[in-house]
Amino acid sequence: MSQSLVKNYIHIVFSTKYRNDFIDEKIEKELYTYIATLCKDFESYALQIGGTDDHIHILCRLSRKIALMKLVQEIKAHSSKWIKTKGEKYENFFWQNGYGAFSVGEKDVQMITNYIKNQRQHHQKQDFKTEFIEILEKHKIDYDEKYIWD
Template identity: 40%
Template sequence: MANTYTSLFYHIVFSTKNRVPYIRAEIEQRVWEYMGGVARHHGATAVQIGGVDDHIHALTLSPPTLAPSQIAQHIKGETAKWIHETFPELRAFAWQEGFGAFTVSKSGVPAVVRYIQNQRVHHQKRDFQKEYLDFLRRHEVEYDERYLWG
């Protein structure tokens, strides 16, 4: 094949360390926008980013040279540094270790975008831990609960 063509959408999910509610509603838009800039800087497209006080969802379109682990590493590392510098009262802020990443087909993108946009409403009924377990089960990802919430 002379050229490489891809359509790689990843739904990446991770929480704040110990699910501490650091991402207050009054700063969340700035955080999501900064994350989108980090993704762009590293060659990915942030299709939709959002979440609630204790976790984020990032739907990205990525080139084949950028693994989901790299995207998560860049977003988490650079955003944590920016949060510490921009919001001194959040100097204890940290992300959890690890992340979840799930592939999304092009036809599934609109539904995932809506899901991310409606996080505040969605989490009035269900907490992050239940949501995350549902993702793992739906995608048949094996996990050990002893290491899930670190």
């Protein structure tokens, strides 16, 4: 084959350090737009970004030219620097060290898009820790809970 053909949808989830509430509704749209631009810069186009005060979800089409780990590292580094310029409230902003990333099949893209779009409503009924554990279990990922919440 003379060309590389790739279409990988990835659902990325990560939280603020110590799950501190930083991503309020005042800043979230601008933050999500900034992150979408970062994804585009790395040819990993964001289909949907959403979250709550303490975490975000990104559904993107991962480029064949960048490793997932590198994309997440770049998103976190650049967005963390950016958010710290948005006022005194955000000066101590940091993302957590780790992240979750999950493959999404073509038939599930719309369902995950809607799920991410409705995060604020979803989290009126369920906290982030419960949500994240459910995602890990759905994807049959082995984990040690003491290492997830550092």
